[in-house]
Every structure is written in structure tokens, then in C-alpha cells.
Amino acid sequence: MLLDVGSLAVMGVTLGAVLGTAAKLLAVPTNPIEEELQNLLPGSQCGQCGFVGCAQYAAALAKGDTPITLCAPGGKATIEALAKKLGVHADADAHEEVGPRVAFINEDLCIGCLRCIGECGSDAIVGAPKQLHTVIADACHACSKCFKICPTEAIEMRPIPQTIAAWHWQKPGEHAAH
Amino acid sequence: MKLFPILGGIHPEYRKELTSEKAIVALPLPKTLYLPLQQHMGAPANTTVNAGDLVKKGQLLAKAQGAISAAVHAPTSGRIAAITEMTAPHPSGLPTLTIMLDSDGKDEWGELMPAINDPFAASANEIKARVAEAGIVGMGGATFPSAVKLGLGSQHKLEILLLNGAECEPYLTCDDRVMREFAAEVVDGARIMAHALGAPKVIIAVEDNKPQAIEALRAVAATQPNVDVVGVPVQYPMGAERHLTQAVTGRETPARKLTADVGVVVHNVATARAVHQAVRLGRPLLSRVVTVSGGAVAQPKNIEVPLGTRVSELLDFCGGVTKEARRIISGGPMMGQPLPSLDVAVVKGTSGILALTQKETNEHASSPCIRCGSCVTYCPCGLVPVEMASYIRNDKLDLAAKIGVQDCVSCGSCSYICPSHIPLVHYFNYAKGKIAALDRERRKNEQTKALVEAHNARLERQAQAKREAAAKAKAAKEAAEAAAVAAQAQTNSAGGANA
Numbered sequence: 001m002l003l004d005v006g007s008l009a010v011m012g013v014t015l016g017a018v019l020g021t022a023a024k025l026l027a028v029p030t031n032p033i034e035e036e037l038q039n040l041l042p043g044s045q046c047g048q049c050g051f052v053g054c055a056q057y058a059a060a061l062a063k064g065d066t067p068i069t070l071c072a073p074g075g076k077a078t079i080e081a082l083a084k085k086l087g088v089h090a091d092a093d094a095h096e097e098v099g100p101r102v103a104f105i106n107e108d109l110c111i112g113c114l115r116c117i118g119e120c121g122s123d124a125i126v127g128a129p130k131q132l133h134t135v136i137a138d139a140c141h142a143c144s145k146c147f148k149i150c151p152t153e154a155i156e157m158r159p160i161p162q163t164i165a166a167w168h169w170q171k172p173g174e175h176a177a178h
Numbered sequence: 179m180k181l182f183p184i185l186g187g188i189h190p191e192y193r194k195e196l197t198s199e200k201a202i203v204a205l206p207l208p209k210t211l212y213l214p215l216q217q218h219m220g221a222p223a224n225t226t227v228n229a230g231d232l233v234k235k236g237q238l239l240a241k242a243q244g245a246i247s248a249a250v251h252a253p254t255s256g257r258i259a260a261i262t263e264m265t266a267p268h269p270s271g272l273p274t275l276t277i278m279l280d281s282d283g284k285d286e287w288g289e290l291m292p293a294i295n296d297p298f299a300a301s302a303n304e305i306k307a308r309v310a311e312a313g314i315v316g317m318g319g320a321t322f323p324s325a326v327k328l329g330l331g332s333q334h335k336l337e338i339l340l341l342n343g344a345e346c347e348p349y350l351t352c353d354d355r356v357m358r359e360f361a362a363e364v365v366d367g368a369r370i371m372a373h374a375l376g377a378p379k380v381i382i383a384v385e386d387n388k389p390q391a392i393e394a395l396r397a398v399a400a401t402q403p404n405v406d407v408v409g410v411p412v413q414y415p416m417g418a419e420r421h422l423t424q425a426v427t428g429r430e431t432p433a434r435k436l437t438a439d440v441g442v443v444v445h446n447v448a449t450a451r452a453v454h455q456a457v458r459l460g461r462p463l464l465s466r467v468v469t470v471s472g473g474a475v476a477q478p479k480n481i482e483v484p485l486g487t488r489v490s491e492l493l494d495f496c497g498g499v500t501k502e503a504r505r506i507i508s509g510g511p512m513m514g515q516p517l518p519s520l521d522v523a524v525v526k527g528t529s530g531i532l533a534l535t536q537k538e539t540n541e542h543a544s545s546p547c548i549r550c551g552s553c554v555t556y557c558p559c560g561l562v563p564v565e566m567a568s569y570i571r572n573d574k575l576d577l578a579a580k581i582g583v584q585d586c587v588s589c590g591s592c593s594y595i596c597p598s599h600i601p602l603v604h605y606f607n608y609a610k611g612k613i614a615a616l617d618r619e620r621r622k623n624e625q626t627k628a629l630v631e632a633h634n635a636r637l638e639r640q641a642q643a644k645r646e647a648a649a650k651a652k653a654a655k656e657a658a659e660a661a662a663v664a665a666q667a668q669t670n671s672a673g674g675a676n677a
Binding site: 120124164 | 216266268269270272274570576601604605607608610611612614615616618619620622623625626627629630631632633634
């Protein structure tokens with residue numbers, strides 16, 4: 001009896017010690033969840049969330065002291081992905097859905113200063129010095145950085161109109177008749 | 179012929195007697211036609227005419243753009259009044275680009291495409307090109323461009339062209355009348371399509387509640403050794419392409435695959451007739467047969483309608499809608515869609531216009547699920563509607579997707595049978611649309627990410643090149659300086675020596 005208890009106790013203590021030291025010695029310095037969260041974010045460093053860039057927002061998210069609904073370009077899909085990763089409820093109400101938008105350059109006002117091209121993180125604006133600039137709508141993800149920097153206010157963020165192909169039925173209400 | 183059972187399904191009241199004995203009548207030519215550029219799945223057509231142009235009947239108004247698209251032609255002669263956005267014949271009521279054609283009343287044909295007199299000597303591509311040129315789409319309601327579907331033969335080994343004359347939706351009799359009155363055209367069109375597909379056999383499947391149609395088709399098919407006409411049991415949704423394939427051939431189509439993967443292509447009977455007209459007569463798709471029916475229609479009829487006719491004109495031709503009308507639906511009562519207004523146009527996929535009374539719509543407020551399991555028994559796709567609906571209600575779309583909500587064909591059998599009147603199929607339609615929308619958003623985010631990474635990599639490369647150039651310049655400068663110093667030292671030492 002004593003032998004059994006003793007041997008198990010010794011085994012427990014030794015293995016515990018091994019695990020304890022291993023945890024100390026082989027500790028991962030960064031929080032791996034940060035990187036995973038950063039991968040879920042668009043990565044355009046637009047700063048609309050209020051943080052400097054996506055990495056900083058991911059770090060704050062990992063600490064759990066910021067809402068998951070701040071990423072404007074990511075939209076609902078990103079919120080849901082973050083909610084799933086963090087195991088929290090996606091409170092989409094706090095997210096002010098502005099709807100999909102796209103930058104548009106008013107040709108009458110553009111002076112060809114190249115500043116918006118320098119800001120664009122996804123190479124969605126083409127142009128040359130003193131030439132008209134234009135937006136490749138498919139590549140624009142509405143981070144609004146160009147909108148903020150334009151010296152002549154030639155850029156506006158236009159809502160993308162809803163199309164029939166993208167339309168779908170809304171969720172039925174609790175007491176829907178049919 | 180041996181038939182195979184299909185899973186689940188329901189037997190609603192068919193109410194086809196309202197119009198089944200009414201021969202197809204032609205609609206008097208409307209004053210103005212409204213032709214949406216998107217009457218099909220895929221990309222909208224691209225206009226080839228401008229406002230003010232005079233056009234002849236059959237003239238191309240908008241050509242297909244992209245791989246999946248369909249052309250639009252003038253159903254009559256007249257003047258293009260405008261090309262503008264108008265309410266689409268779609269439950270969303272969103273605007274869609276539409277060509278307004280003012281008829282000149284002459285109904286004058288323009289130049290037709292040359293008739294292909296011996297289509298069986300023509301190549302598959304020639305037939306396909308003709309079908310595409312004629313703007314033909316699946317007329318059962320799915321409106322998938324037929325030419326694209328005829329191209330399946332090049333990637334799959336096909337054995338059977340299954341012509342769908344099941345018409346399992348209640349009320350609708352347009353396919354029934356087409357089969358009865360134009361049996362020869364339907365069979366000929368089917369044979370042409372089978373030739374284009376490279377399928378050696380044609381089977382025309384018709385539900386047993388249309389004996390005259392079966393008889394008419396058999397009379398024509400008797401002379402054709404490779405065409406069979408088969409009566410299938412009356413069971414909704416027999417007309418769904420996967421279910422019909424299963425019932426006739428016993429082959430089950432795997433989830434997210436095509437029936438072509440099991441060697442079968444399914445086309446609607448009205449599509450076959452349109453193909454016959456395009457190939458033999460060179461006529462594009464300009465009109466279709468529409469059933470106007472329902473308890474709130476004064477005189478239900480089957481009508482050959484020029485595409486682009488307003489629904490209100492169609493209803494007026496049938497004596498108008500009575501006061502009891504509760505719902506106006508495009509298509510059948512099971513899978514049809516409510517119309518946003520009566521001013522929308524009849525398009526290529528409009529099989530019926532139904533005005534239903536309160537009694538027919540039989541609306542009830544939904545009550546909590548009693549776990550009876552009826553929906554599971556009746557689901558023809560072998561899904562578990564009760565569980566999917568509860569996931570969707572709680573916004574767990576990923577779990578609903580995991581148990582197959584995307585395999586739902588939206589037949590509505592579950593909603594029909596539910597004793598608690600839960601709008602099950604509405605949940606599934608919402609979930610399917612929402613999942614697709616989230617997918618699009620996710621793809622967009624991934625694309626943005628790739629662009630951002632490429633952008634950053636480029637900046638990094640430029641910075642690296644700059645650094646390297648700077649380092650090189652510095653090294654060159656240092657070398658030059660060192661050389662100068664060395665030269666100086668040499669001069670100095672030489673000078674020293676001299677001194």
C-alpha cells in the first residue's frame with residue numbers, strides 16, 4: 001500500500017517538475033492568438049478601428065479589452081470570423097454597418113498630385129503625376145485613406161448599389177405567417 | 179420502363195383543371211414591351227441599340243456578354259422608346275436596366291437567321307452557337323442559358339437527354355399544353371439537343387396526370403427509335419432535375435455535382451420547342467406560353483405571350499383580378515415568387531402568373547415546433563429541416579451549412595407539411611443567400627489581403643534596391659576616397675623621398 005502510494009507520488013512529483021521546467025524554459029514569448037487574429041483582419045493598416053494598424057488591433061483583441069466590431073473594411077464577415085475565433089458573441093448591433101462602399105474620384109477636381117496613390121494599400125488607384133487618377137473598383141476595399149488625404153476633396157466614398165444577383169431574403173420574423 | 183422511387187415529397191391539391199383544357203391563345207400585341215437585359219442567370223446582356231432606333235421583329239437588341247449570359251431580341255417591330263432602369267420582375271423589387279419598345283403594330287419580321295435544314299448533319303458547336311444566338315434559356319423557371327448547358331457534352335460522357343415535362347407545380351399547365359399542341363416540335367427540339375449533347379437517348383418524362391400529353395408525345399415518338407416517353411408518378415417535386423433523374427434512371431446526383439456527372443442532362447419541354455424554332459426556322463426566343471390562373475382570376479387561360487408584356491395587361495386579358503386576390507405570384511404556388519408590382523414584365527422564365535385568394539394562400543401565424551418530424555419524413559433531399567431551421571434562427575449558419583442547407587432545393591414541402599406553420603423554406607432561402615453573401619465578402623477580404631501583401635512586398639523590394647544602391651554608392655565613394663588617400667600618401671612619400 002505504502003509502496004503504491006509512494007511510487008505514484010514520486011512519479012507525480014518528478015513529472016510535474018519536468019513539465020513545470022519545460023513550461024518555463026520553452027515558453028512562447030508572444031501570444032499566438034494575436035497572429036491568428038491578425039490573419040483574420042484585412043491587413044490594409046487603414047486605422048479606422050482607432051489603432052495604428054491591424055497588428056495593434058489584433059493585440060488589443062487578444063487581450064480582450066476592445067470590441068470586435070471596429071473593423072470597417074472587413075465588414076460582417078470579419079466580425080463573425082473574429083467572434084468565432086475568440087469564442088464571444090458577435091454583437092453586430094454595436095457595428096455601424098455603413099454598407100459596402102467604393103472610392104470614386106471626381107475628375108473635375110483631381111489635380112493629379114499622387115497623394116492618394118501613396119496612401120492606397122491595395123494598389124487600387126492608378127495615375128501619373130499631373131494626370132487624372134482613377135479607382136479600380138474591384139480592388140478598392142473602402143479603407144477611406146485616400147478620401148482623407150485628398151487635398152481637393154475630389155474623392156468621395158460612394159455606396160455600392162445593391163444588385164439583384166446579390167440580393168437575398170431576410171430572416172423571417174419570430175411570428176411570421178406563411 | 180422501370181421507374182425508381184424518390185424520397186419524401188408531397189401531394190398538394192393540383193387545381194390544374196382550371197386551365198388544363200384551355201387551348202393556348204395568343205395575346206393581342208401590347209402597345210409597349212418592357213424587356214429587362216437580365217432575364218437569365220449570369221451576366222446581363224449588353225445593348226446593341228439606342229433609344230430612338232427603329233427595330234424589326236426578331237432583331238437583336240442586346241447581346242450576351244461573358245461566358246454565362248443570353249441575348250435579348252425584339253418580340254415585335256417598332257421604336258426603342260428608352261433604355262432605362264425599371265422595377266425587375268423579382269421579389270426584391272430592385273431596378274434593372276430595361277429596353278422599352280413601342281410597337282408600331284405592323285409586327286414586321288426582320289432578317290431571320292438562316293434555317294439549319296439538316297441539324298443532324300450540323301456539328302454540335304453549330305447547334306450550340308445557334309441556341310446562344312437565339313437567346314434561349316431554361317424555360318422551366320431556372321433560366322440558365324441553354325447553350326451553356328448544351329456544352330456539357332464536351333466535358334462529360336452523356337447517355338441520356340431527359341426532357342422534363344413533369345410540371346409538378348399545382349395550377350401550371352403551360353408545359354402540358356405545349357406538349358399536347360406542339361408535340362412534334364418538342365420531340366424534334368429534343369432530338370436536336372440530344373445530337374448537340376452527344377447523348378444517344380432521349381427520355382421524355384411526364385407526370386401521369388397529363389395522359390393527353392403523354393399520348394400526343396407517344397404518337398410522335400413512335401417513329402423515332404431513340405425517343406422514349408415515360409409517365410412518372412404524380413408526386414411533388416418530381417420536376418426537380420435531380421429527383422426526375424433519380425426517378426427515371428435510378429441514379430442519384432451527388433451533392434454539389436451536376437446531373438451531367440451521372441450521364442444525364444435535363445431540359446424543359448418548352449426549351450426544346452424554342453430550340454426547334456431557332457434551328458429549323460431561324461427564329462429567336464420572342465414569346466413563351468404562360469398559365470394565368472388562380473381563384474382570383476376571372477377567366478384563367480394559357481397564353482402565348484410576347485416577352486416584355488406587363489403582367490397587368492396579361493391579367494386584364496384574363497378578365498382582370500377579382501377583389502379576393504391576396505397574393506400575385508410569378509411561377510407556381512410552391513416555388514413561385516411574389517411580384518413587387520403588376521407593372522413588371524413577363525420574362526423568359528415566367529411559367530405562370532397566379533392570383534390567389536385568401537382561402538388558397540391559407541396563411542397562418544407560426545407557432546412553436548412540436549417536434550413531430552414530418553418535415554424530416556417529407557424532405558425530398560433527405561435533410562433535417564427542423565434542425566437546420568433552429569440553427570438558422572439562432573444565427574448558426576455554419577452549423578446549418580454543415581448539415582446541408584445548401585443542398586436544399588427550396589421545394590417548400592417542409593413548409594407545406596409543417597403543422598405549426600413554421601416558414602421553414604423561408605429560413606433556408608435566407609440562409610442560402612446569406613451564406614453566399616458572406617462567402618463573397620470573405621473572398622473580397624482575401625483578395626484585398628493578397629493585394630496588400632503584394633503592395634508591401636513591392637515597397638520592401640524598392641526599399642531594398644535603394645539600400646543596395648546606397649551601399650554600392652557608398653562603397654564606390656569609399657573606394658575612391660581610399661584611392662585618393664593612397665595616391666596622396668604616395669605623392670607625399672614620393673615628395674618626402676625627394677625632400
